[in-house]
Amino acid sequence: MLIASFLLGLALLQSLSPIFQNHSRTLNKLFNIIVALPFGLTISSVLYFFATIVNIPLFITLIIEATIITVLYLAIGQKKYKPSPHTANQSSKTKIYLNITQIILILFGITLAVTATWQFSQRNPYGKWDAWDMWNHKARILFYQGNSPIQRIATETSHPDYPLFQPIIIAQLWLSNNQINTLTPQLLGPTFLGLTALLIAISLALLRTPFIATASTLLLFASPHFISRAASQYADNTVALYMSFALLATLLSLKNPQLLILSGLATGGAMWTKNEGILFAIGLSLAIALITFSHNPFKQAVKNLAAYFIGLAPFLLCILMLRFGYNTQNDLTANPDLKHVFDISRHQAIWRIIPTVLKQIAPLYIWYILGLLIITNLLPWRKQQWAERTICIVPLVIMLIGFYVSYLLTPHELSWHLANSSDRLLVQLWPMIIIAVAIFIQLPLQPLINPQP
Numbered sequence: 001m002l003i004a005s006f007l008l009g010l011a012l013l014q015s016l017s018p019i020f021q022n023h024s025r026t027l028n029k030l031f032n033i034i035v036a037l038p039f040g041l042t043i044s045s046v047l048y049f050f051a052t053i054v055n056i057p058l059f060i061t062l063i064i065e066a067t068i069i070t071v072l073y074l075a076i077g078q079k080k081y082k083p084s085p086h087t088a089n090q091s092s093k094t095k096i097y098l099n100i101t102q103i104i105l106i107l108f109g110i111t112l113a114v115t116a117t118w119q120f121s122q123r124n125p126y127g128k129w130d131a132w133d134m135w136n137h138k139a140r141i142l143f144y145q146g147n148s149p150i151q152r153i154a155t156e157t158s159h160p161d162y163p164l165f166q167p168i169i170i171a172q173l174w175l176s177n178n179q180i181n182t183l184t185p186q187l188l189g190p191t192f193l194g195l196t197a198l199l200i201a202i203s204l205a206l207l208r209t210p211f212i213a214t215a216s217t218l219l220l221f222a223s224p225h226f227i228s229r230a231a232s233q234y235a236d237n238t239v240a241l242y243m244s245f246a247l248l249a250t251l252l253s254l255k256n257p258q259l260l261i262l263s264g265l266a267t268g269g270a271m272w273t274k275n276e277g278i279l280f281a282i283g284l285s286l287a288i289a290l291i292t293f294s295h296n297p298f299k300q301a302v303k304n305l306a307a308y309f310i311g312l313a314p315f316l317l318c319i320l321m322l323r324f325g326y327n328t329q330n331d332l333t334a335n336p337d338l339k340h341v342f343d344i345s346r347h348q349a350i351w352r353i354i355p356t357v358l359k360q361i362a363p364l365y366i367w368y369i370l371g372l373l374i375i376t377n378l379l380p381w382r383k384q385q386w387a388e389r390t391i392c393i394v395p396l397v398i399m400l401i402g403f404y405v406s407y408l409l410t411p412h413e414l415s416w417h418l419a420n421s422s423d424r425l426l427v428q429l430w431p432m433i434i435i436a437v438a439i440f441i442q443l444p445l446q447p448l449i450n451p452q453p
Contacts, residue, residue, distance in 0.1 A: 009040030011072035120231035142171035264311020283398030
């Protein structure tokens with residue numbers, strides 16, 4: 001099943017033009033290998049969701065996947081690469097490589113973090129409340145199949161409105177082995193944690209410099225909470241991976257607009273993992289619309305935006321079907337009490353917990369350094385950086401506003417809700433915050449036309 005998902009993701013990535021059009025084929029292959037599995041898993045989960053609704057057996061779903069893979073590879077065989085207008089004038093490839101010391105540091109940091117995550121999971125093999133009760137309970141229902149498993153999830157589980165990417169992947173792996181085990185969900189945390197770090201390292205080496213990429217990757221592991229949560233609340237790190245890739249793909253799309261379809265797929269993966277991904281989708285969609293319509297003629301802007309929503313559409317359809325087709329309700333939005341908005345004590349409670357949550361995620365001196373980097377690089381605000389900064393800032397702002405409003409309106413006891421979930425929300429944002437800081441760092445402007453000797 002994993003091999004099929006990997007090949008599906010790889011075929012999809014290779015069917016597009018090279019991600020880094022002015023860089024080596026080796027770099028493109030490495031990037032494709034890293035993100036192929038997450039992409040393939042999301043697409044596979046969507047196929048499985050629809051197959052489950054119409055009672056199609058798993059082996060038929062695998063045949064459909066194999067057919068899609070074959071068609072994509074046949075299309076790749078017929079495709080002739082033509083340079084993008086953005087890179088057609090570049091006569092040589094840009095060489096930006098991580099040196100051996102930087103590679104060793106990155107791999108050493110990832111190895112330590114993945115090992116620590118695995119040790120955390122061994123101490124608590126059943127995860128914690130969310131990990132076991134919500135995700136694995138739903139995975140068990142899907143594993144045992146029976147009549148209308150999606151309907152059972154909608155009526156017999158807690159938080160029935162939660163997206164089903166995580167339960168579907170676990171159930172598919174259990175079905176492939178024909179047994180339920182704790183190893184499968186335990187492996188998801190370290191896997192997605194390592195992929196997040198590799199993705200940040202390669203992407204920021206291209207978007208900024210190898211030094212910034214190395215520092216950012218190591219900074220990701222400055223948060224012990226980020227590592228431990230990968231073992232106990234593995235969905236938070238999974239949604240963090242998809243949000244990070246959507247952000248990076250959108251940044252890369254400024255030079256290669258074809259990548260907006262990958263941005264849409266990654267955003268859909270975030271939406272299909274947790275409800276917080278819907279907030280992210282709203283923020284990133286707004287940022288892309290702002291940039292696209294301000295930098296392109298109207299027809300080209302519509303075309304670029306359409307590519308993004310094509311990638312997003314399958315996941316949006318799944319969520320709409322789950323929400324309205326099975327009438328699932330979100331406990332936070334079902335009966336909001338708008339009087340809470342004017343309750344000063346609730347605002348005070350939220351603001352009081354912020355320093356505690358920041359210290360849980362990373363030492364305060366790390367936050368001071370991050371803040372100092374942003375402030376010292378804020379000006380001069382170069383026109384070339386407006387698009388990059390908009391992509392980074394708008395989704396973060398929209399998500400923080402959404403979190404704040406959800407706490408104001410929560411029907412649960414506020415202090416309990418803050419204590420049990422606020423740190424997890426910031427864990428989801430931690431990689432995005434690091435990416436945003438890296439993008440804010442000013443670099444010397446490159447000449448638009450290389451000077452002639």
